[in-house]
Structures are given as structure tokens and as C-alpha cells.
Amino acid sequence: MTVKFKRLALIGIGLIGSSIARSVRQHELAEEIVCAARTSDTRRVALELGIVDEAFDDPKDAVKGADLVIFCTPIGTYSTLAETIAPVLAEGAIVTDVGSVKGAAVKAIGPHMPSHVDFIPGHPVAGTEKSGPAAGFAELFVGRWCILTPVEGSSKAALKRLSDFWAAMGSKVEIMDPEHHDLVLAITSHIPHLIAYNIVGTADDLEDVTQSEVIKYSAGGFRDFTRIAASDPTMWRDVFLHNKDAVLEMLGRFSEDLTALQRAIRREDGETLFKIFSRTRAIRREIIDAGQETPEPDFGRVHKSDDD
Numbered sequence: 001m002t003v004k005f006k007r008l009a010l011i012g013i014g015l016i017g018s019s020i021a022r023s024v025r026q027h028e029l030a031e032e033i034v035c036a037a038r039t040s041d042t043r044r045v046a047l048e049l050g051i052v053d054e055a056f057d058d059p060k061d062a063v064k065g066a067d068l069v070i071f072c073t074p075i076g077t078y079s080t081l082a083e084t085i086a087p088v089l090a091e092g093a094i095v096t097d098v099g100s101v102k103g104a105a106v107k108a109i110g111p112h113m114p115s116h117v118d119f120i121p122g123h124p125v126a127g128t129e130k131s132g133p134a135a136g137f138a139e140l141f142v143g144r145w146c147i148l149t150p151v152e153g154s155s156k157a158a159l160k161r162l163s164d165f166w167a168a169m170g171s172k173v174e175i176m177d178p179e180h181h182d183l184v185l186a187i188t189s190h191i192p193h194l195i196a197y198n199i200v201g202t203a204d205d206l207e208d209v210t211q212s213e214v215i216k217y218s219a220g221g222f223r224d225f226t227r228i229a230a231s232d233p234t235m236w237r238d239v240f241l242h243n244k245d246a247v248l249e250m251l252g253r254f255s256e257d258l259t260a261l262q263r264a265i266r267r268e269d270g271e272t273l274f275k276i277f278s279r280t281r282a283i284r285r286e287i288i289d290a291g292q293e294t295p296e297p298d299f300g301r302v303h304k305s306d307d308d
């Protein structure tokens with residue numbers, strides 16, 4: 001494949017930025033990889049891991065001469081960072097991001113972009129509950145969707161180049177408008193995170209069930225929520241603050257459906273419960289068939305027998 005950039009500048013090098021750096025190295029998609037990071041610790045770790053050639057304190061130094069710039073920081077940082085780097089962006093550079101909300105990325109970065117760059121927001125729908133440069137891995141994007149949300153003025157050639165870049169890292173690429181992205185992700189990602197944060201918080205607040213009981217019997221379902229609820233608080237705070245409308249819209253529907261379930265339980269309406277639970281089981285089957293999940297029971301966890 002002919003996707004090769006001269007200089008890739010990653011603004012922020014946590015889980016996502018460092019996974020991009022690793023994958024770009026592995027697939028030789030850039031001659032030079034540099035990053036900007038806020039703390040000296042993060043810059044040191046990125047250099048020690050050998051995933052970047054240079055790490056800068058000032059994002060302007062990272063983007064100078066870069067033909068691909070990727071924002072890999074929490075969404076709340078975008079506007080200030082975009083304003084900072086705008087004056088030094090190279091002619092013809094592609095500027096993109098990996099943020100989980102796209103309308104907000106357009107609003108925060110778009111107005112600062114000079115006309116001589118191509119700005120195309122993006123979102124790799126891939127991640128884990130871990131943070132920081134040591135948490136990344138090159139295969140994170142393999143088989144996962146990357147959604148690109150071009151804006152008015154994004155050139156076709158740049159969109160093709162960026163699509164090829166993500167495809168070369170193993171992603172399946174989809175083009176969408178930013179508002180639709182935010183609605184789809186509200187139900188598939190943001191609300192599930194909110195539910196996980198809420199249920200784990202509720203369990204923590206209970207007075208008549210002890211903490212040790214919650215932990216001891218967590219395999220009953222609770223444990224699977226705790227993985228999601230361990231996700232980075234800064235990133236997720238920013239997701240909810242910046243996708244407020246779509247999340248509130250989906251949350252309204254969720255509450256109505258929850259009320260229907262509550263009513264079915266109160267009325268001992270087993271038929272309704274059975275019908276809903278059968279429908280949801282079929283959805284999991286579809287996710288497995290689409291290759292988005294392992295068919296192994298209990299996510300393929302290894303269960304040690306009591307004799308081990």
C-alpha cells in the first residue's frame with residue numbers, strides 16, 4: 001500500500017496515541033513519528049518504549065513539518081490545542097483526531113484550522129479501560145471500525161488518504177456525518193458506560209450488602225460492569241459533557257424501556273420479560289456473527305477448577 005506520511009505528529013500519547021504509534025511503526029506508515037505530551041513522565045515513557053522518534057513539551061514543535069497531525073487527547077483539550085498549533089501547521093497537512101464525540105471535535109478544532117490544511121475528524125471504535133502510553137498495543141485497531149466524519153471543505157483526496165491509513169492499521173473504515181456518529185455512539189458506547197458507572201457506584205453505596213460481598217459474588221454479572229466502569233474518568237467526563245444532547249435523548253428512551261421492565265416485574269408478567277430477553281439474546285448472536293465478539297462463553301475467560 002502506498003500510504004506513507006513523512007512526519008506523523010501525535011498530540012497526546014496515551015492508550016490510543018501510543019497504539020497508533022506502535023501500529024504505524026509496525027506497518028511503516030510514516031518516516032518519522034513525533035508526539036507532544038503534557039507531562040515529562042509521559043514523554044519519557046514514550047521515548048523509552050521506542051514508539052516515537054521525538055517527544056515535545058510544546059505541541060507547536062511536534063506539528064512543525066508534519067503532514068499528518070492526530071489529536072489523541074481528551075476532547076476538552078481540543079480547542080486550546082487547536083488554537084496553539086494552527087499558526088505552524090504545514091501546507092497540505094491532514095489534521096484529524098480520535099475523540100469519541102464528533103460534533104464537539106468539529107466545533108472545537110474546525111474554527112481554528114487554516115484553509116491550507118485538510119481537517120477530517122475521526123473515531124477508532126476500539127479501546128480498553130487502560131490509560132497511558134504503556135497501555136497501547138499495535139493490534140488495537142485490527143478488525144475494528146474507524147469512523148471518519150468529513151466536514152465541509154475536506155478534500156476527497158485527503159479523505160481517501162486517511163481512510164487508507166486506517167485500513168493499513170487493520171481498521172474497517174466507515175464515513176458518517178458527525179451528528180449521526182454521536183447518536184449511534186450514544187447508544188452503543190456512551191449509555192453503556194453511564195450504566196456501568198452508575199451500577200458500580202450504587203453497589204458501592206449499599207449499606208445492607210457489604211463491600212466484601214459485592215466483590216466475592218461479582219462473577220454474577222457485576223464484574224463485567226466494573227471493567228467498563230474502570231475507564232478513564234477524564235476522558236469519560238468529557239464525552240458526557242460534549243455529547244450531552246444525544247446522550248440525554250437516548251437516556252430518555254432507556255428510562256422508558258426500564259420503566260416497562262419494572263412494570264412487567266411488578267405485574268409478574270413473565271411473557272413480556274421472556275420476549276424482551278429473547279430479543280436481546282439474538283442481538284448478541286448478531287454481534288458474534290459480525291466478528292465483533294468472541295463466541296466463547298463468558299468472553300473466553302479461563303475458569304480455574306477448585307483443584308488448581
Ligand code: NAP
Nearest residue numbers: 012013014015016038039042073074099100127128131132
Ligand atoms: P489517555 O490514555 O488518558 O491519554 C491521554 C493523553 O492526552 C495523554 O498523553 C495525556 O498526557 C494527554 N493530555 C491529557 N490532558 C491534556 C492536556 N490538557 N493538554 C495536553 N495533553 C493532555 O487517553 P486515551 O484513552 O488515549 O484517549 C484519548 C482520546 O481517544 C480521547 O479523546 C478519547 O475520547 C479517544 N478514544 C478513547 C478510547 C478508549 O477506549 N480509551 C477509544 C476511542 C477513542 P499526560 O499523560 O502527559 O497527562
